[in-house]
Amino acid sequence: MEETPKVQRDVNLARFTTFGIGGSADYFVVPKSANELQQAIEWAESEDYEWFVLGSGANILFGDGGFRGVVIKNEAKHxxxxxxxxxxxxxxxxxxxxxxxxxxxxxxxxxxxxxxxxxxxxxxxxxxxxxxxxxxxxxxxxxxxxxxxxxxxxxxxxxxxxxxxxxxxxxxxxxxxxxxxxxxxxxxxxxxxxxxxxxxxxxxxxxxHPANAVQMSAGSIFRKIKGVGAGRLIDQCGLKGHRIGGAEVSDHHANYILNVENATAEDVRKLIEHVQKVVKEKTGYALEPEISFVGDF
Ligand SMILES: Cc1cc2nc3c(=O)[nH]c(=O)nc-3n(C[C@H](O)[C@H](O)[C@H](O)COP(=O)(O)OP(=O)(O)OC[C@H]3O[C@@H](n4cnc5c(N)ncnc54)[C@H](O)[C@@H]3O)c2cc1C
Incomplete structure (x- = not known):
């Protein structure tokens, strides 16, 4: 299939995520129906491009390097x-x-x-x-x-x-x-x-939950640990408010990382790794991220 006018080039992904973080997608398509969603995937496959279906962008972190391929922002809403x-x-x-x-x-x-x-x-x-x-x-x-x-x-x-x-x-x-x-x-x-x-x-x-979480976080960062609570462990380790670059562990709810000031994906990644390291050293628990890391970091 020929590239259609509906395919946009070099689209910044940050504004399509609740974290407000991420580089650009090489190609970006916004299907408005289930048929168009299917067509977008078929087009990406016919061109041999990687593709990723994006919803509200509330559970992912796009890398600062963006996405080499097609991000398909699903707006099939009927x-x-x-x-x-x-x-x-x-x-x-x-x-x-x-x-x-x-x-x-x-x-x-x-x-x-x-x-x-x-x-x-x-x-x-x-x-x-x-x-x-x-x-x-x-x-x-x-x-x-x-x-x-x-x-x-x-x-x-x-x-x-x-x-x-x-x-x-x-x-x-x-x-x-x-x-x-x-x-x-x-x-x-x-x-x-x-x-x-x-x-x-x-x-x-x-x-x-922290105020504005929907505009500056991806919800809980780490998976639940049964009977313990990831947030409680992070809090016990004194990590509330810990900041790397523009990313900060919420003061309000320790399992949230907030984009408080133009955070990069790298800032968030480093903060996640720091929290994992400190919690492991101090409590023995291994925290696992709940969010997905998508694209080039
Ligand atoms: C402030 C805040 C609070 C939150 N609170 C909660 C909570 O209480 N409980 C909870 O469970 N979650 C919570 N979350 C996490 C998030 O809201 C959920 O995981 C939500 O379901 C993500 O949906 P999305 O459309 O944003 O998916 P995206 O983040 O856009 O995508 C997530 C994954 O789903 C895949 N996907 C999207 N659409 C499709 C499709 N049509 N077919 C197949 N795969 C698809 C994507 O490819 C990706 O891998 C919270 C997030 C935020 C920011």
Missing amino acids: FEFKERLLKAESGATIAELIDATTKRGLSGLEHYKGIPSTVGGAMWQNLHFLSYPHEQTRFISEIVEGATILADGERRHVTKEYFRFGYDTSVLHDNDHIVLEVTFTLEESTPEDVEEVAVENLAWRRRV
Whole structure:
């Protein structure tokens, strides 16, 4: 396929991530439908380019050297309801789906209020939150009925089992399959009850998480260590507020690294390594990053 006008060249990636960090992509495409998403991948493959599908950019760190290949910023956002079923393209944001389900009094997505994510990113990582009344962690996998994926150039309909969901993980970590559309099964409720959970969750996030986290972080940096808490370990080691270049361990929540002043990806990488080293030396625990490192560092 010829390069189409829709393909942009040398696009800086920082503004497409919540960290606000990263170099440029050689090529950048913004598909607006599942068909266009599939076409963008087919085009990249026909040109033999590396490709990467980007959602809200809330769980990744792009390198300062950018991305040699095509970044496909997924804006396939169409969704529709059929009674309690919600079928959503993978570029729809969880925020816009919460607005729509709240209005209809359908429960299931309000647990994730305030978390930046597309449907595709949520499936990749099995989006989760200790939702109101904060007694039980809810996972997006609980409401997944099935999906349409793109696997080795073919569209396939798969059930929830295909995804092999775990804590912070799914089968998508191990292959290059792409989610085109997901069907969620929701529970009948009322707009008021759904809204209440969403409002409580947002209030809790505002108390517990650093202000502006959505504009300057990638959420929790390290994976959960069962029964211990990565943030607690970092705090115990006196690392809150520790800074390298423009990157700083949050004073508010030690498992967040913030881009406080034009941080580079290198600053963040160095700070992550420093935290890992100190925590290992002082406590014996090995912290593992939860975010993905993408492109050239
Ligand atoms: C302030 C803040 C708070 C957060 N709080 C939480 C929280 O409470 N709980 C939680 O679970 N997470 C949390 N996160 C992390 C993040 O929001 C989630 O991981 C989210 O699901 C990422 O979605 P995304 O669309 O931004 O994915 P991106 O970061 O854009 O991409 C992440 C990965 O998903 C892949 N991907 C994206 N779309 C598709 C697709 N269509 N098909 C296949 N793979 C795809 C990408 O290639 C990439 O590998 C938080 C992040 C921030 C910044």
